[in-house]
Amino acid sequence: LNNSSYELNTHFVIRVPNQQLDSLLEAVGREATFTNYRRVTSTDVTEEFVDIQIRLKTKKEVRDRYIEILRNQARTVEDILRAEEQIRVVQEEIEAKEGRLKYLQNQVSLSTLNLNTYQRIPYQPEPDLYKESFGSKVKRKFLAGWDLFIDLLLLIVNLWPLILIGAIVIWQRKRIAGLFRRRKKT
Template sequence: MMIRTLITSLLVFVLFACGGSSMESAESMPSSYGEADMKMADDYDMAAPQAAEDPMPSPEAMPQREAKIIYTAGARARVENLDTALVKVADLVNKSGGYIASQHRRNNNYEHTAEMQIRLPAEALGATLEFLPSISVQIDFQNLDSRDVTEEWLDLESRLQTKRDVRDRYIEILRNRAQKVEDILNAEEKIRVITEEIEAKEGRLRYLRDQVSMSTFILELYETQEYRETGDTYRRSFGSQVLAALSDGWRIVKELVLMVITIWPLLIIGGLGVWWYRRRKRK
């Protein structure tokens, strides 16, 4: 009986001991989680102002490269008076800051025509096309073409900068590091080749810059005319025809004489052949 009482007391004591340790660990868990949450919150609060100070740039805020476009226009129009229309076009071109690169006129029985190649600032091309109907009676056709050279432009600029940097490095080597004559000659040759490449690309870039800034306008203006028959063609008299025939005959005689003089070796060979043939026939 006493042994059963001792065993019961030990079981009760173990149960109470386990329950107390469980309650202590349960009370300690919220404390550890709370400290971790506070640390994470502090880290977030410290990082938030930094993110606010360095925001990611939006696509609209990023720098945009201007498109490089070459514009070419063409038109053909009928005008009431060609000379008056040409004066108006020349005045407009001068006011726009452009110039007439070439101008050709031709006339026939039906119309008088003038064809011009005009170079205009790109921003003035639209106004010129809008001005055309004011001097025209009829516009036969009008077109506008564009070519985007932005990619080629940027590629040339990038390659130019790279080649300039390489040339500068070779110049630095030539000035400070080259000691032998062979090294000096090699550096000078490299500099010469790179300089030629730079000049070629600079020339291409200047051409593109000119084509982008100044548009080309091919304009043909014409004025219709009432059909007029041409006068009678000139006819030679009988005497002039006789003189021309005599001249032609004398020219033929001279050509025959010159031909005989030219083939004299053949005549000699032929004569010798005939003489030999006749002599043999007699024998």
């Protein structure tokens, strides 16, 4: 739920069985005063599903071969540990593939509807709940004036090289002007 001064927004995620998606879309469409935007998409996961099933079958066969090696051919502790490590690695891969298959089955069996609704509401200015007292206003304005004074001082400090150059230029001009006046008198 998202509110602003102009709009009330809501986002829903609805999961329904595939067979009921069309009837849900129709029901939502009947309830809507105006449909701003509608997009229906589907993703075909058949290729990924079949690929995972084949890989899963292969991984289980590899795991079974390692178990067979462990039972019949492993003689030393080192052989046993190597076979068990390989079984563990393959078993983790099997579990990951099975988890992905379950996820895909869930995605295929249920459709997901992302529904965004909004309602325009007339603008209403926020009520002024706090009325500032005269003393607070005076204090705030005094502090603002003080901040301005400090900022001006900092500006002068920041511009000191320009002020120094300007003072030297003015001093030189007066000095040169004074020399010309003395020469004219003589």
